[in-house]
Amino acid sequence: MSGQGPEAAERDRGGPRRSRLLVPLLLCCAVLAALTGCSSGKDAVAQGGTFDFVSPGGKTEIAYDPPSARGTIGTLAGPDLMTAGKTVSVDDFPGQVVVLNVWGQWCGPCRAEAPALEKVYEQSKTRGVAFLGINVRDPQQDKAQDFVTSFHVGYPSIYDPEMRSLLALGGKFPTSVIPTTLILDRHHRVAAVFLRTLLAEDLQPVIDRIAAEDRS
Incomplete structure (x- = not known):
């Protein structure tokens, strides 16, 4: 015992x-x-002209005004999803409003908003508005390419399965929120952020307002 x-x-x-x-x-x-x-009780802070993104305290739509108070992102570039050996970057669109959309083909809400994004892109591209997708968490590139083909997406996307390009957004945001859409003004300062699925009527008025701002 x-x-x-x-x-x-x-x-x-x-x-x-x-x-x-x-x-x-x-x-x-x-x-x-x-x-x-991811949460500090602030929406975002601009330090030295750049944004360090943090949790927006439950908000799904954020506007940064006046324009003089906006911050910029870091260098955002990566492999083109559809063209081998090509790099695509925010810097490819100088002087243009740039709409950044973080998406994945596995993401149901991304599929839901794809037609709306394409509609707004077609209606806005002649007024100096560019769209750039950031495809994340898709280890099989061909599936992400099939998404682009199936939804007739006319704008380019960075292929970023490991989400490395998002370090340009501060390394804190919006890696856990997909889809996310950011709108950069003509100086490529962050003017608005959407942390939800978008309809055309959500996005178009915001783009129109930012595109109409004084270019100086």
Whole structure:
């Protein structure tokens, strides 16, 4: 017979039980830590002319005005999704309003908003408005290409399965929110952000307003 007393035996019986309880508790803590790391109670901060994006406190639509208070993103460029060996960049569109859309072919809301984005693109491109997609979390490039073909997307996308290009957005945002759409003004400052699926009537008025701003 074991020489353990009642208290030691009870500790031994509780060990596996405590382990089973500890694992989900640690997972919950990890999730909370991740959420806390994305939230600071501010919408965004402009430091040295650039934006460091953080959680918008539940907002799904954010406007940054006046224009003089807007910040810029870092250099955003990457491989063209549809053309091997080609690089596409925000810098390819100097003096234009640039609509950035973060999407994935696996994303149901991205599929839902694709026709609306294409409609607004077609209605706006002759007025100095460019669209640039950022395709993320799609390790099979051909599936992402099929998305572009199926939805007749006429604007280019950066192919970024590992989401490295999003470091240009501060490394904190919008990596956990897909789809996300950012609108850059003609100086490529962040003018508006949408953290939700868009309809054409949501996006068109905002683009029209930003495109009509004084270019100086």
